[in-house]
Amino acid sequence: MKDKKLIEDLERAEINLLVELRMRNGFDENEYEKLIKALTGCADEWENRPSIPGEIVHTLIGLYDELYNFSLIYGNEESVRIKNAADYTKKLIQRCMKEKGEVEPEKAKVIDGLIEKINENGNFFQKLQNGNGMDEQQFERIYHEISDIIDEIYSWEEVPKVLVNIFIELRELDLFVGQYKYEFKQHQEANKIYDAYERIFSLIVG
Incomplete structure (x- = not known):
């Protein structure tokens, strides 16, 4: 029951915050505070577990990436606020996703x-x-x-953190695109990474 309430609060806060950003209404501090409160509750409850509820996986693997990308769309002070919020959110997600204990043998x-x-x-x-x-x-x-295992993974009520952390890294492949394009000056490589990101996004998020 506690997990259900945590998940509901986190999903509601995430949706409300991201909708405001998508509508170009700016960064809503009130919704962000609700998000942090919900995410902190999840971290308190889940940080010592080897797995997390499967129904929250999509939210956790995409939250930082979404916020960071919005920081690139907005300008000036708003961009800085969103980037700082993304960074703090990432720290809480990492706390949630700290790998503890053994993975069940069947899932391993x-x-x-x-x-x-x-x-x-x-x-x-x-x-x-x-x-x-x-x-x-x-x-x-x-x-x-x-592709071979995704259906089985999403049938699990609890998903091992080691796997969720892999999904987070895959979900954030797009963050390498700008680095390769502007820092490494490898435009062709940046395009390849973005194509890979789009494919993996469709596979793990649907």
Whole structure:
């Protein structure tokens, strides 16, 4: 029952805040405070668990990415406020998603293949962060592995945090686009990353 109330409060606060931003009404401090209160409650309740309720996965994997991208759309002081809010939200999400305990053996079997593909020939995300570009063949293996297991994952009432953290990293692939375009001056690579992001977004978010 407590999880249900936490999820309802978080989803309502997230929707209200993001709707205001999408409508170009600006950053609503009141709705943001509700979001932080709800997210703090989730962190208090879930930080010592190995898994989180499956029904909140979509919200948690996309919240920081959504807020950060809105900070790029708005200008001047509003942009700074949204970026700061996104950063603080990310800290709370990380607290929620702190990996504790053991994953259930049946679920570990499903996840192990994905983890193996992410880490083969060097960690996929680490290579991106280091400016080495996107390993397209590795991405395809990751994509197809997720495609094979996604229906089973979303049938679970509780989803292991280790998997949710992977989904967060995949959901935030678009954040590398600007870095590769403007910092690394690799425009073609930036386009490849964005194409990969669109595909993975459709797969894990629907």
